[in-house]
Amino acid sequence: xxxxxxxxxxxxxxxxxxxxxxxxxxxxxxxxxxxxxxxxxxxxxxxxxxxxxxxxxxxxxxxxxxxxxxxxxxxxxxxxxxxxxxxxxxxxxxxxxxxxxxxxxxxxxxxxxxxxxxxxxxxxxxxxxxxxxxxxxxxxxxxxxxxxxxxxxxxxxxxxxxxxxxxxxxxxxxxxxxxxxxxxxxxxxxxxxxxxxxxxxxxxxxxxxxxxxxxxxxxxxxxxxxxxxxxxxxxxxxxxxxxxxxxxxxxxxxxxxxxxxxxxxxxxxxxxxxxxxxxxxxxxxxxxxxxxxxxxxxxxxxxxxxxxxxxxxxxxxxxxxxxxxxxxxxxxxxxxxxxxxxxxxxxxxxxxxxxxxxxxxxxxxxxxxxxxxxxxxxxxxxxxxxxxxxxxxxxxxxxxxxxxxxxxxxxxxxxxxxxxxxxxxxxxxxxxxxxxxxxxxxxxxxxxxxxxxxxxxxxxxxxxxxxxxxxxxxxxxxxxxxxxxxxxxxxxxxxxxxxxxxxxxxxxxxxxxxxxxxxxxxxxxxxxxxxxxxxxxxxxxxxxxxxxxxxxxxxxxxxxxxxxxxxxxxxxxxxxxxxxxxxxxxxxxxxxxxxxxxxxxxxxxxxxxxxxxxxxxxxxxxxxxxxxxxxxxxxxxxxxxxxxxxxxxxxxxxxxxxxxxxxxxxxxxxxxxxxxxxxxxxxxxxxxxxxxxxxxxxxxxxxxxxxxxx
Amino acid sequence: xxxxxxxxxxxxxxxxxxxxxxxxxxxxxxxxxxxxxxxxxxxxxxxxxxxxxxxxxxxxxxxxxxxxxxxxxxxxxxxxxxxxxxxxxxxxxxxxxxxxxxxxxxxxxxxxxxxxxxxxxxxxxxxxxxxxxxxxxxxxxxxxxxxxxxxxxxxxxxxxxxxxxxxxxxxxxxxxxxxxxxxxxxxxxxxxxxxxxxxxxxxxxxxxxx
Numbered sequence: 001x002x003x004x005x006x007x008x009x010x011x012x013x014x015x016x017x018x019x020x021x022x023x024x025x026x027x028x029x030x031x032x033x034x035x036x037x038x039x040x041x042x043x044x045x046x047x048x049x050x051x052x053x054x055x056x057x058x059x060x061x062x063x064x065x066x067x068x069x070x071x072x073x074x075x076x077x078x079x080x081x082x083x084x085x086x087x088x089x090x091x092x093x094x095x096x097x098x099x100x101x102x103x104x105x106x107x108x109x110x111x112x113x114x115x116x117x118x119x120x121x122x123x124x125x126x127x128x129x130x131x132x133x134x135x136x137x138x139x140x141x142x143x144x145x146x147x148x149x150x151x152x153x154x155x156x157x158x159x160x161x162x163x164x165x166x167x168x169x170x171x172x173x174x175x176x177x178x179x180x181x182x183x184x185x186x187x188x189x190x191x192x193x194x195x196x197x198x199x200x201x202x203x204x205x206x207x208x209x210x211x212x213x214x215x216x217x218x219x220x221x222x223x224x225x226x227x228x229x230x231x232x233x234x235x236x237x238x239x240x241x242x243x244x245x246x247x248x249x250x251x252x253x254x255x256x257x258x259x260x261x262x263x264x265x266x267x268x269x270x271x272x273x274x275x276x277x278x279x280x281x282x283x284x285x286x287x288x289x290x291x292x293x294x295x296x297x298x299x300x301x302x303x304x305x306x307x308x309x310x311x312x313x314x315x316x317x318x319x320x321x322x323x324x325x326x327x328x329x330x331x332x333x334x335x336x337x338x339x340x341x342x343x344x345x346x347x348x349x350x351x352x353x354x355x356x357x358x359x360x361x362x363x364x365x366x367x368x369x370x371x372x373x374x375x376x377x378x379x380x381x382x383x384x385x386x387x388x389x390x391x392x393x394x395x396x397x398x399x400x401x402x403x404x405x406x407x408x409x410x411x412x413x414x415x416x417x418x419x420x421x422x423x424x425x426x427x428x429x430x431x432x433x434x435x436x437x438x439x440x441x442x443x444x445x446x447x448x449x450x451x452x453x454x455x456x457x458x459x460x461x462x463x464x465x466x467x468x469x470x471x472x473x474x475x476x477x478x479x480x481x482x483x484x485x486x487x488x489x490x491x492x493x494x495x496x497x498x499x500x501x502x503x504x505x506x507x508x509x510x511x512x513x514x515x516x517x518x519x520x521x522x523x524x525x526x527x528x529x530x531x532x533x534x535x536x537x538x539x540x541x542x543x544x545x546x547x548x549x550x551x552x553x554x555x556x557x558x559x560x561x562x563x564x565x566x567x568x569x570x571x572x573x574x575x576x577x578x579x580x581x582x583x584x585x586x587x588x589x590x591x592x593x594x595x596x597x598x599x600x601x602x603x604x605x606x607x608x609x610x611x612x613x614x615x616x617x618x619x620x621x622x623x624x625x626x627x628x629x630x631x632x633x634x635x636x637x638x639x640x641x642x643x644x645x646x647x648x649x650x651x652x653x654x655x656x657x658x659x660x661x662x663x664x665x666x667x668x669x670x671x672x673x674x675x676x677x678x679x680x681x682x683x684x685x686x687x688x689x690x691x692x693x694x695x696x697x698x699x700x701x702x703x704x705x706x707x708x709x710x
Numbered sequence: 711x712x713x714x715x716x717x718x719x720x721x722x723x724x725x726x727x728x729x730x731x732x733x734x735x736x737x738x739x740x741x742x743x744x745x746x747x748x749x750x751x752x753x754x755x756x757x758x759x760x761x762x763x764x765x766x767x768x769x770x771x772x773x774x775x776x777x778x779x780x781x782x783x784x785x786x787x788x789x790x791x792x793x794x795x796x797x798x799x800x801x802x803x804x805x806x807x808x809x810x811x812x813x814x815x816x817x818x819x820x821x822x823x824x825x826x827x828x829x830x831x832x833x834x835x836x837x838x839x840x841x842x843x844x845x846x847x848x849x850x851x852x853x854x855x856x857x858x859x860x861x862x863x864x865x866x867x868x869x870x871x872x873x874x875x876x877x878x879x880x881x882x883x884x885x886x887x888x889x890x891x892x893x894x895x896x897x898x899x900x901x902x903x904x905x906x907x908x909x910x911x912x913x914x915x916x917x918x919x920x
Binding site: 019181 | 787800854859869870893897899902903904909
């Protein structure tokens, strides 16, 4: 057998389960005596619930209980004297309504149909108060975030761009964008007695979910069991424990039976976060030969009146390009809306659209090629932190992407390249996302039959965590992949970070690496060889000779001090070729190339899919996606997948991912930097810039729908 | 086919409500049901379900993945919820419950449909194939195998629907070009964005003559 190498294009280890319907997602675990919970949303946008009539619902067939803001059993973590109070909205804890669609009751019934029907019978009367959902109208009410992490940033002189020979000063607007994972958010809660609970829920971090539930109900952490083996997409929407998850646990405690609470697609528009509506101002100043004199980046984003959400959209402008002068400002605008949360490439994707669009505008003003402009301002070290990069191969990304898309076919003058009725254009946009690593523990067991099992409380929301971990373990142990299994998604497993911020492979992969090296070393020791030997030995025979039924060990892996001496980022350069139909305003992305410097690639097939998927998300951001609130009522008017347009198959061309694939020498033992976020960051600008190159229309307000082009 | 217009459903609901009230008031359990302060009741010791079995559920004979079922189901239960909640065939997924995402695609008499838009009782005597019925023993259907090889999925939640659609697409003969495949697979949303790999998987199966 050929030894599995890092980068091996292994088929997904859970592929068979996923193509046969055998993969069990959170809502699919059979529970004896299962009941169904359906939430009742408020129909006002701000005010209080003054009365509710639940009699009809209670009398409806099969209804077990109706929980409302007036009768809900107390949740310990909601109380003012709670040791670790629950963050954010405390569902049913009081009668205040902060946003339209906020749940005010929960109906629990014997079947899904009965609960759904009875939920419609619950009525409420309200005392309405004035509300604000219009971002534009409230733009000037933007405030510095309370969390203290977003002080105005100045390097050199503020607003230095204003005195430069060539200036770009523009506003860029992104609408609210919904994660819309295909799986509806769902939680099954099943208590064992009064002090122990099993929760099957859609979670990107089972240990975080465990802490949240334990805190909310005052339980010992080990008495809370979170199960989330398969997650049907999340993209950030399952980074935290949401109010409806707590409500499911609360309801199950009350009715003393398992409760399954599934959000409807419409409820997901108000209940599980989104990328917030943002208006950014970019000021760029350059010399006539294209050297940046100053960068100014300001961002206003929407948040909720009841909880602050912030994201670092302006950060990219501090480090992506060399400029002696740079300053950023960030304000949040609290509105009567559900609270946002991180969505794939949080902050950076938003910021990169504005910065990379503005750079493109600058290139036209200067009469410079957009790649040449970026090269003229290439940051050889991190200008924000004054540190060397741990690794950066962005010049290689530019060259590979340009060559692959046929950048030499691009005509500098917009609207010059035709293909029949279509105008054709090329554009590029870049992205960067911090390369992180958190402490992780992995347990490993070698059994007498030669099989290896690894456990870690990490997640797989789709990228293929288990597949990447199998590649690492197989590589180090010199075993075929089918001898290895990697177990995840359960809070009973050893500590791992939440799957977010592109850090899973770097964190968990490093721990898998370390524990496999330790296991191999132990086996060498038993064989009387030095621990760092490279001799092939028969593991099964070693166990047998020493009378061991199995060998199990676990180890923690965490970042070392050396890595702190460097600034570590993943980088991407996206290249798009689009066609614009001038009569209909239709935009077709004809080709998209994503070139990535993400360090070492561990699992080539799944990493490529991640890159391609991020690019699809970027196409949605730039061309189709927009969650719309009717500000007269404060309610989303397109809260479904027919009216909120995520890209479909016919919107997507063949997308190619190209990896630089050079290990980062400092960040971790496997040299990875992460691909989840940068796959999306920079895509929207690449496409928008290509649209401008095609037809000469600069659209600064996403999405670029046909009406904006005709 | 039966008319399931809003008006008719509404009238049925009213009728049920009246019949319910009669039963509740005529049994000892009525007293419990009418007590507003009763936050939890054990659904009247399953009496609701017992009543439903006799008066509200309709007989349904249906064949799912070659297994014949004689069931009694509520007329309002969708084929999707019947599969997932009552037959424990959770491979068919619910992504929207509105016919907008395709995650619930199954074959009814060989034709692909959104099972969330089909009432279970309207499938009397029909043969349903779900993702669980595609493989023969341990042998995967060529489309399942192609999805694995081309990595036509990530999270896997839309995958059952994609594969059921893809199998039907080949049978429909709508695989003449990449564009045609893309167009006729556009009723199945994949939020992870595996579209280009899905197209490759389908082309692969088509080219191998299956």
